[in-house]
Amino acid sequence: MKNNLKWKRAAVCIFPFALAITAYFLRNQLIFWGTLFPSCPSYTYLDIYCPGCGNTRSVQHLLKGDIIGSVRFNPIPLLGIILGILAYIELITYVFGRHKKIFPRSRVYWWTMGAISLLYFVVRNFIRPF
DSSP states (O other): HHHHHHHHHHHHHHHHHHHHHHHHHHHHHHHHHHSSSSSOOOHHHHHHOOOTTTTTHHHHHHTTTTTHHHHHOOOOHHHHHHHOOOOOOOHHHHHHOOOOOOOOOHHHHHHHOOOOOOHHHHHTTTTTOO
């Protein structure tokens, strides 16, 4: 049983780093694949940014290491990465027996984040920074 637990701990610790290293070495291919996506229909036909507009360019800038450029196009991928890191840290504490709740669980937090995101997605159609 202890040997099985050791493998689980090792897998939880190694997998995200292996994934990050793979993404680093394949970043040029990932950036190229992002150029193959079709353009956004809501922006193409209605000239309105949808909540997903700019996600591909945002991720491409993150892969290049340009955090400011990424946030300029769309902050959601960066926020997703931050929340993913928090969830991963919580998973690590759980696997090693010292469970700490780090990932936000409050309904007030999520409703506030949703309202801020909704406000951002509406306001960015009136103030075009790029």
